[in-house]
Amino acid sequence: MMESQASDRTEAEMIAGILAGETQLYHDLIRPHERSVYLMALSYMKNEADAEDVAQEAFVRAFQKLSSFRAESKFSTWLISIALNEARSRLRRQSVISMESLDEPPDKNKTISPALLRDWREIPSEALEREEVRKLIQQAVEELPDIYRQVFLLRDVEELNINETAKVLNLSIPNVKVRLHRARMMLQKRLAPQLKRTNPSSKRRWLPWE
Known part of the structure; x- marks a missing residue:
């Protein structure tokens, strides 16, 4: 009752x-x-x-x-x-990790593809059900620098809107947009080659952002 x-x-x-x-x-x-x-x-x-x-x-x-x-x-x-x-x-x-400065730019030595990942969730659900693919995505997200992982998780995983994400992280809305953009680019660079290898015969299907 x-x-x-x-x-x-x-x-x-x-x-x-x-x-x-x-x-x-x-x-x-x-x-x-x-x-x-x-x-x-x-x-x-x-x-x-x-x-x-x-x-x-x-x-x-x-x-x-x-x-x-x-x-x-x-x-x-x-x-x-x-x-x-x-x-x-x-x-x-x-003291497990060293906290990065919120204003620290991405490593200039890292080359990131300029192509935009429209939406990482476009990866087909049947692909995400495969343990191998889930582990690849999880590891890639975990390895994002802290300042980018925070924004990515809140926006693309928890699906908070821009204003909510900015409030939670005490950031400006432009900063949220920039960090989300960089996070998606980093994930694209990391995941694209590996997802190609999981299904080389279906390049378009596995990499919808190309």
Whole structure:
């Protein structure tokens, strides 16, 4: 009965209820976002245990800060921003990676094809179902420099819009567009030759951006 009542409530109503003392509603509030938060954390931590810790900490922090949520953005956007901040903080504490300057340009020694990848999601679904292809894409995304991976994941994986992505990362809209463009170009350069090899007889089908 309680689950039915919770499912009938809007997100805003659940938040109001939690703040009014119905804390049991919190799990229903975050349930639709658990996988997204975990995957975002995993993309940073590269370790399932650490990613789970980051996700759990993000949910705890979100609960503690729930009264500060002003609904100026989607709850999912706000939640992901908390998870990203927690992941960054943990990485800094662990000194696992060196944080790149937000203004640092791409390595000038790296040659990137000027051709635009219209949409990486144009890769056919049957191709994405192949473990080999999934691993290629996952590895390529993981190896993007941090400042480009952030934007790519939020825009092309989580499908946040430009304004939401800019707000989460505290960037200007032009910077988001530039970084997404560079991320897609880097992925194209990395993935195009490998996807050709997976199906050399179907070049057009596998590389729709050519």
